[in-house]
Amino acid sequence: MVWCGSPFLAWEKLVKHASIIVRSIGLMIPALAAIENGSPARAADVPAYFKPIVGTETSSPAEIGTKNVLQLNTTMFELYGDAARIFQKNILAQHPVILGLFSGKGGRFILYRPGQPPLDAPRVPIDYELMKSVGHSTMALGQIVAPYVNSPNDKSWRPSMATYRIRMQAALDGLDATALRDDWKPNSRAILQNNIAFMDECLKSDTVTPEGVAEFAKKQAPLLKKNIAWAAQTQVGHWMNVIAGWKQMLGADWDKTYAASNTIYVARQNNILFSVLAQFFGPEAINDRLMLIETISFTTTPDEMLDSLTRIIGDRWVGAAFFGNYYTMDFELMGGDARQAIIDEDAKMKITPTLPPQVPFGSHQWPALITPGPGAKTLADLP
Template sequence: MNNTTPPGHPASQEAAARLGDTVQEVYARGIADQRDRLLASTPVILALFDGTGGRLLLHTPGRPPVQAPPVPDSYRLLKDLAHAPVAAFRLAASPGLSTPETRPRLTGTLIRASAGLVSAGIGPEEARAGRALLNLCLRLLAEPDGGPHAQQERTARFARACAPLLLHLVEKAAAVQVGHWAWVLDDWQERLGGSFDGVYAAANTLYVTRTKNVLFTVLAQYLGEEVIGERLFLFETPEFTTTPDRMLDLLTRIVADREIGRAFFGHGRVMDVELMGDATRTALREEMARRGRKAVLPTKAPYDSHQWPWATDPTNGTGPSTLTAVRADH
């Protein structure tokens, strides 16, 4: 008598679901244990985007986490000034966005900001650039909309006029932000001494800020290019902001998965990527060939590449670049 349940049968589906749930439960417990072990043995720096220049936290074994002092207020003002023409441009370029309340409210905010620059805590050069930028915004908002062609020309002139002022303010804001975090990391590096050489660090980013990411780039100056992808990570998150707990969970998963990679395949970083990736490439080639098409696939970089912030160059790094090669070496 055959007691095998046919595939697709409700009992088979239920058994598979139970197996998956049980495996995930065990895995989650393992991650929690790994997190405790990581924080008990290794310094960890978390760099979180927060809209005001960032937030850095230092976890040191045996001590409560330390949050660094925030970026000076002048950074936020300079950045907000640089953002002002974007808002004005949007309202002028898209009349549908302008309601009886929005344009007067933005105009009033720009006027008050311009008047307050004298005592805002930024240098006279930055204050002049900021006031000039706000005046350009006010003039744009005061002009009648006109027809689509006139509107397009007006907003184009406005953007060109704003660009050098905007870039000047961005440069000043970057100097404040980078100078602050360099000061913080100087202090933490001295405080940690030799243990800084083993620190793990991670910054979070939204898709649009992943390249040239400020916090990640600052961290790279102190940890070194050779640890990118090894102990220094850039986590892409679905929102601009995230929580320290979420960052720690992501970091812990990487560390825990690398233990699994070493045990099963002889190379920890095979678990940094989609494990089915190599098999998927083979399957895609076969599927596309059956359709008379060439598979569109990226080049492969070694697992231990230190490219920033993602690995695509096969000449950067050493060692195997496919799961098959890793298994052959194991």
């Protein structure tokens, strides 16, 4: 009776299934052998709705191998991202960090302290923005007319100028009501009045001439220089006081504080926010704890800046561990060998090498042009 029960039936089914599997494997082995020996394999039939988009894909061993090797580099960036999140958390848990971000309002400084919420510094006084806006209005006017100084028959500039004329008059009418220092208002008023007079002349004569633009620029230049100087004094005075206060507040922790400001190419030289930070960090911190980070636009976000700073600091252990120098990864790693390769190629082509002097890893050199030479260096040097 025991052999007729359900255990026996279950065993019988198991044996049958095993037999089917063995036979299937036996059928598959010759097919696999044929593929291995180079026999063509027949593509599986696909439903009709796949046919417009599905073809027979083939990849050579070289293509597959290349893809697999290159994938290592792609995956590296994913791994970098994972590690960076940990590095950033650890950096912010142990070090104060100051970010200086460019903005149209004279910049923004943020202080990150371990275990505390980020501290946003008070904004630059509104005088800065007002004078900058007035100065920029003249620059914007130049953009309206510059494309047409040699095109007397093209009147495309008129609508833009007429519209901007309305805004210019509104700014002039409202200038006295602003918080701009009273002794600075006459200069801004003169700039706006000159702008309006130039626009009226262009609209009346229905033409833009190189001579007219040159005369207008010559009249505005001395006034613009004053606004630029006063705006710079306002901005620098404000941020110097802010950073001085933060340094005092941090005390001994200042010596382990990191800082970075961002710049695009045109603002790299004489960068204001970086220069202010340098006064308190000193020359030995430059390119060590104080960094100038290039971005692709005037403005960037605090998160993007923190990511860039983390990448710089987080890579330094690689230089120390693999190459014996903590700052190696601050440089283009292939740069030294590429430099020699350029020199070698120059020799083949009989070209005199045009390369900068080599500097040591960990250089504290100012991160902008520093070679002295002839020529104007400030607006005051210009006529």
